[in-house]
Amino acid sequence: xxxxxxxxxxxxxxxxxxxxxxxxxxxxxxxxxxxxxxxxxxxxxxxxxxxxxxxxxxxxxxxxxxxxxxxxxxxxxxxxxxxxxxxxxxxxxxxxxxxxxxxxxxxxxxxxxxxxxxxxxxxxxxxxxxxxxxxxxxxxxxxxxxxxxxxxxxxxxxxxxxxxxxxxxxxxxxxxxxxxxxxxxxxxxxxxxxxxxxxxxxxxxxxxxxxxxxxxxxxxxxxxxxxxxxxxxxxxxxxxxxxxxxxxxxxxxxxxxxxxxxxxxxxxxxxxxxxxxxxxxxxxxxxxxxxxxxxxxxxxxxxxxxxxxxxxxxxxxxxxxxxxxxxxxxxxxxxxxxxxx
Amino acid sequence: xxxxxxxxxxxxxxxxxxxxxxxxxxxxxxxxxxxxxxxxxxxxxxxxxxxxxxxxxxxxxxxxxxxxxxxxxxxxxxxxxxxxxxxxxxxxxxxxxxxxxxxxxxxxxxxxxxxxxxxxxxxxxxxxxxxxxxxxxxxxxxxxxxxxxxxxxxxxxxxxxxxxxxxxxxxxxxxxxxxxxxxxxxxxxxxxxxxxxxxxxxxxxxxxxxxxxxxxxxxxxxxxxxxxxxxxxxxxxxxxxxxxxxxxxxxxxxxxxxxxxxxxxxxxxxxxxxxxxxxxxxxxxxxxxxxxxxxxxxxxxxxxxxxxxxxxxxxxxxxxxxxxxxxxxxxxxxxxxxxxxxxxxxxxxxxxxxxxxxxxxxxxxxxxxxxxxxxxxxxxxxxxxxxxxxxxxxxxxxxxxxxxxxxxxxxxxxxxxxxxxxxxxxxxxxxxxxxxxxxxxxxxxxxxxxxxxxxxxxxxxxxxxxxxxxxxxxxxxxxxxxxxxxxxxxxxxxxxxxxxxxxxxxxxxxxxxxxxxxx
Numbered sequence: 040x041x042x043x044x045x046x047x048x049x050x051x052x053x054x055x056x057x058x059x060x061x062x063x064x065x066x067x068x069x070x071x072x073x074x075x076x077x078x079x080x081x082x083x084x085x086x087x088x089x090x091x092x093x094x095x096x097x098x099x100x101x102x103x104x105x106x107x108x109x110x111x112x113x114x115x116x117x118x119x120x121x122x123x124x125x126x127x128x129x130x131x132x133x134x135x136x137x138x139x140x141x142x143x144x145x146x147x148x149x150x151x152x153x154x155x156x157x158x159x160x161x162x163x164x165x166x167x168x169x170x171x172x173x174x175x176x177x178x179x180x181x182x183x184x185x186x187x188x189x190x191x192x193x194x195x196x197x198x199x200x201x202x203x204x205x206x207x208x209x210x211x212x213x214x215x216x217x218x219x220x221x222x223x224x225x226x227x228x229x230x231x232x233x234x235x236x237x238x239x240x241x242x243x244x245x246x247x248x249x250x251x252x253x254x255x256x257x258x259x260x261x262x263x264x265x266x267x268x269x270x271x272x273x274x275x276x277x278x279x280x281x282x283x284x285x286x287x288x289x290x291x292x293x294x295x296x297x298x299x300x301x302x303x304x305x306x307x308x309x310x311x312x313x314x315x316x317x318x319x320x321x322x323x324x325x326x327x328x329x330x331x332x333x334x335x336x337x338x339x340x341x342x343x344x345x346x347x348x349x350x351x352x353x354x355x356x357x358x359x360x361x362x363x364x365x366x367x368x369x370x371x372x373x374x375x376x377x378x379x380x
Numbered sequence: 381x382x383x384x385x386x387x388x389x390x391x392x393x394x395x396x397x398x399x400x401x402x403x404x405x406x407x408x409x410x411x412x413x414x415x416x417x418x419x420x421x422x423x424x425x426x427x428x429x430x431x432x433x434x435x436x437x438x439x440x441x442x443x444x445x446x447x448x449x450x451x452x453x454x455x456x457x458x459x460x461x462x463x464x465x466x467x468x469x470x471x472x473x474x475x476x477x478x479x480x481x482x483x484x485x486x487x488x489x490x491x492x493x494x495x496x497x498x499x500x501x502x503x504x505x506x507x508x509x510x511x512x513x514x515x516x517x518x519x520x521x522x523x524x525x526x527x528x529x530x531x532x533x534x535x536x537x538x539x540x541x542x543x544x545x546x547x548x549x550x551x552x553x554x555x556x557x558x559x560x561x562x563x564x565x566x567x568x569x570x571x572x573x574x575x576x577x578x579x580x581x582x583x584x585x586x587x588x589x590x591x592x593x594x595x596x597x598x599x600x601x602x603x604x605x606x607x608x609x610x611x612x613x614x615x616x617x618x619x620x621x622x623x624x625x626x627x628x629x630x631x632x633x634x635x636x637x638x639x640x641x642x643x644x645x646x647x648x649x650x651x652x653x654x655x656x657x658x659x660x661x662x663x664x665x666x667x668x669x670x671x672x673x674x675x676x677x678x679x680x681x682x683x684x685x686x687x688x689x690x691x692x693x694x695x696x697x698x699x700x701x702x703x704x705x706x707x708x709x710x711x712x713x714x715x716x717x718x719x720x721x722x723x724x725x726x727x728x729x730x731x732x733x734x735x736x737x738x739x740x741x742x743x744x745x746x747x748x749x750x751x752x753x754x755x756x757x758x759x760x761x762x763x764x765x766x767x768x769x770x771x772x773x774x775x776x777x778x779x780x781x782x783x784x785x786x787x788x789x790x791x792x793x794x795x796x797x798x799x800x801x802x803x804x805x806x807x808x809x810x811x812x813x814x815x816x817x818x819x820x821x822x823x824x825x826x827x828x829x830x831x832x833x834x835x836x837x838x839x840x841x842x843x844x845x846x847x848x849x850x851x852x853x854x855x856x857x858x859x860x861x862x863x864x865x866x867x868x869x870x871x872x873x874x875x876x877x878x879x880x881x882x883x884x885x886x887x888x889x890x891x892x893x894x895x896x897x898x899x
Binding site (some may be wrong): 072102281 | 599622637765
């Protein structure tokens with residue numbers, strides 16, 4: 040046995056040889072907590088709550104404190120809403136995909152859920168923002184804050200209280216969080232405690248959640264991140280999977296913040312030729328599951344690639360934009376290398 | 381934390397007393413009986429025993445002996461309680477309750493078979509009592525007879541689906557009966573029924589962890605910990621489940637904010653050290669395990685982990701010294717010589733490694749990892765017969781480990797048993813299609829059998845899986861040339877040369893690094 044092979048084997052302890060080392064979710068960081076979902080293990084349309092990805096910015100606030108939302112700032116009325124006060128609003132339900140802005144192409148910081156809650160538009164209307172109010176600042180009890188244009192919050196915002204028919208979990212913002220369907224996860228502030236109307240947005244910490252583009256003369260331009268970019272990924276087979284010869288089912292997911300997924304194309308020759316895949320579309324703001332069946336009868340490496348197009352005509356770019364320096368909104372072609380034996 | 385896993389005897393005993401109608405005894409006997417019951421009901425079992433003892437001296441009836449025995453049971457005098465329950469039966473008081481209580485007394489004394497016999501007698505007399513069926517199921521489970529326990533536990537649990545303890549014991553019985561799928565189904569059922577009960581989730585999580593279902597345990601314990609964030613017991617269990625599931629990040633999160641003094645001495649630091657080591661954060665892991673050892677210097681688990689981390693840091697001498705200390709504390713622990721064998725193997729002291737494996741096998745004769753390590757140590761020591769015997773035994777004990785078959789295949793190739801080697805390597809790649817070396821060695825074996833086309837296919841697969849596999853390119857080059865594929869042969873041989881020159885550089889670096897301690 041090669042020595043390095045043996046050392047690698049022993050690093051996890053030989054006594055644990057029979058232990059399964061796969062999981063439906065993986066904790067990437069303990070502080071702050073970041074957990075990614077193993078998308079290959081997904082069996083239904085929705086990500087189970089216990090596997091739903093987590094991207095926190097600080098420790099979850101302690102449980103058991105009184106839960107209120109203060110609505111203030113440039114508004115004609117100041118509101119203080121407790122759980123019971125929310126009953127005056129109509130309970131709404133929608134399916135929506137939520138993706139972390141920094142989700143890499145091979146990572147699982149994305150999930151799809153069935154959300155229930157109350158329209159932010161109704162809550163905002165009750166407070167009657169003043170004409171100068173252009174932004175809504177959301178503050179969570181964990182100290183995290185985020186600004187969203189008022190118009191967007193009115194159009195799509197939800198105060199979510201339940202996920203997949205269960206109350207929101209403690210790590211997902213219990214008792215409530217903002218949900219901005221079609222936008223990256225950083226706007227969906229958890230453990231919401233204060234909503235403030237303002238004429239200007241909150242300052243961003245240096246580089247956080249901003250698009251940073253290299254300009255000529257080594258200058259950079261900064262701007263807000265756009266909506267969820269059209270993206271498709273291959274979930275099965277997994278990266279570097281070894282496949283037996285014969286029929287192979289290629290499965291994946293696709294989503295976009297600019298509308299329904301119109302098509303997903305896949306390639307088995309690193310993008311030289313493309314084929315249509317079979318879509319299983321879901322509601323507009325959810326992800327679309329797709330499938331492509333191929334035959335692999337010859338041993339060797341197979342380079343699988345996929346790309347999606349949404350109803351607004353956006354297609355995934357072939358590769359990362361070298362001018363982008365921020366590392367967010369990664370949506371280039373997804374490539375998976377497999378070996379047929 | 382967790383449900384009580386065993387029967388509580390007081391409830392049926394109290395029922396027994398309160399449901400019995402007062403007989404027409406003499407005034408003094410009736411007084412004694414009433415005083416005894418009163419004392420029993422207020423929890424003063426000692427006084428109850430005194431009163432009932434006087435009662436049986438006046439009226440030695442079976443029923444009175446059952447009162448005395450019951451009070452003695454609760455007072456903790458189990459041998460006398462057993463004697464007097466038996467006396468009650470001999471005197472004709474042959475009721476389900478007496479057999480039930482007698483069965484529980486035997487159970488408490490861990491006289492399993494006698495307990496089962498009495499509980500079966502109780503079940504015959506009280507066929508509708510789920511309490512009796514549950515107790516009998518538990519007794520059978522405790523006696524290591526999970527198959528026999530299942531019907532009783534299943535029936536009891538179906539009659540009380542919200543009873544978490546019954547559900548947990550049913551799950552445990554299914555696991556112990558080897559019915560893991562049914563056990564996991566029973567877990568789902570129990571969780572659906574007790575959705576809002578985090579203690580239920582924690583107990584089931586613990587049972588899943590004890591039975592090797594780390595992922596299921598992790599899910600259950602995460603939910604329990606989220607609902608009961610202050611419960612450090614659940615956090616420790618979650619950390620252990622996450623370790624077993626290979627999720628070091630989750631261990632660090634679970635133990636975040638947990639006081640160093642919580643749990644057993646050094647427990648938090650021990651779990652943290654293992655997680656940090658798995659996450660390849662070795663200096664931090666070493667600091668944590670040092671703290672754990674300081675908190676409990678005689679804990680062999682901590683010493684084993686300390687030795688493991690030293691070994692990961694290439695501190696082999698320190699690893700051996702720590703293991704020698706662990707051996708003094710627990711000479712019967714097979715994992716100590718095994719870990720020593722691993723360390724010696726890494727030091728390339730193959731004979732010492734083999735000797736330690738043999739010692740581990742004396743303590744744990746069915747340990748397949750120890751046979752495997754013995755096999756590869758002997759293989760590297762060029763003792764092919766010894767390697768073959770040890771690896772065959774490892775395969776016998778665990779036929780599903782691809783590495784065992786892989787190494788056995790290599791050994792068989794080396795001693796010229798080529799067809800058998802091909803069979804073992806076939807099985808190895810079936811079990812783990814990523815096992816790149818197995819394709820290489822199968823290619824070699826097939827080449828010797830004249831199966832050139834299949835050998836080429838194996839070497840091609842090997843380089844597809846491991847594009848830097850120099851020896852596979854060399855073999856490919858030769859076989860391509862042999863089959864007239866000159867262009868392909870040249871490319872493969874050129875790649876071999878390129879990789880070999882890189883590899884020798886790399887080997888020299890490794891060698892220099894390893895020679896440092898010798899200077």
